Amino acid sequence: MLDSYKTVERQGSAEIVIRKSRFIGHARPVRTEDEALRFIAEIKKEHSAATHNCSAYVIGERDEWQKQSDDGEPSGTAGKPILEVIKNQGLKDVAVVVTRYFGGILLGAGGLIRAYTDGAVAGLAAAGPVLQVLHRDVYLEIDYTWLGKVEHELRMRGTRLGETLFADKVTLHCQPVASAAEAFAAWLTDITSGQGLVSLGTEHYVAQEIPVGKGLAD
Template sequence: MLDRFKTVRQFGYKEIVIRKSRFIGYAKPVQTEEEAIQFIDEIKKQHWNATHNCSAYMIGERDEIQKQSDDGEPSGTAGKPILEVIKNQNLKNTAIVVTRYFGGILLGAGGLIRAYTDGAVAAIEAADAIVNVLHTQIYVEIDYTWLGKLENELRNRNIRMGETQFTDKVILTCLPVAAEADRFTAWITDLTQGQGVITRGDQVYFIEGE
């Protein structure tokens, strides 16, 4: 799993008008190619009477899947610019559709490239680009006598926390950044003088800054 990656938070769309043509940019986070294709098909059904529904998507930790479609626009003037926006903004697992309703004025190849680029950028702005950061669940089982000290130290270090369980012992769910999990474990061991029982759980993504 990647330590961090940028994507879009949610489905979003925005319309812009360029020389009387309407361009509606749609963006959505997707995990698989099937999801991307389904999303594109949904937009095409919604805008069945549009002049073009051009699209691109990029999926995978190493961007293994990259597809684009000009949907009838001159080759290289629509799908490729949309894909380039995804790449230039370092987005992963993202699909974009830019729908065009022709307004009667020809834009030329350069004008189309700029228009579809602007449509893709508008879609990403509407869908809210975020950075997901990988964290590791680390459970720390301690006696109640350690609770105050440990909570204070964790707060001072701004460690993300999950649920705390209270039984005959206290089990804290700590969520350090995955890249720092080993150092965090060593620090907890030292802090509790080896009296804390430490167990690793799953790795999960959280949005940076939230």
């Protein structure tokens, strides 16, 4: 699994108007080709009266699955620019559809490429770009006498925490980044002088907002 990757948080859409043609960019996170194809089909059904619904998607840790469609526009003027936006922004597991309602003015090949590029950028921005960071669950079971010290140490370290369970003993659910989980577990053992019971859990991704001012390709 990747330590981190960029994608979008949710389904979103945004509209731009270029020389009287309406271009609506739609984007959504997807994990499989079937999911991407269903999303594209949904948009085509919703905008069945549109002149074109052009699309592209990139899926997989190594971008193993990529596909684009011009949906009737001149070859290379729609699907390819949408795909290039996804790739240039460094996104994975995302599908984009740009819907066009023709406004009566021909744009030419260069104009179409720019319009579909801008439509894809708008749709992706509306879908909320995020960084998915791989974390691992680490559980610490301790006596109540250790709770104050451990919570202080965790706050100082800035550790991401899940739910704390209170029973005969206290179980803290910590979520360090996966690459540091084993070292983190050793640190927990050290600060509790070996009196805490530490166990490693599963890995999972946690979405983090991309800081304002950072480009998706940064």
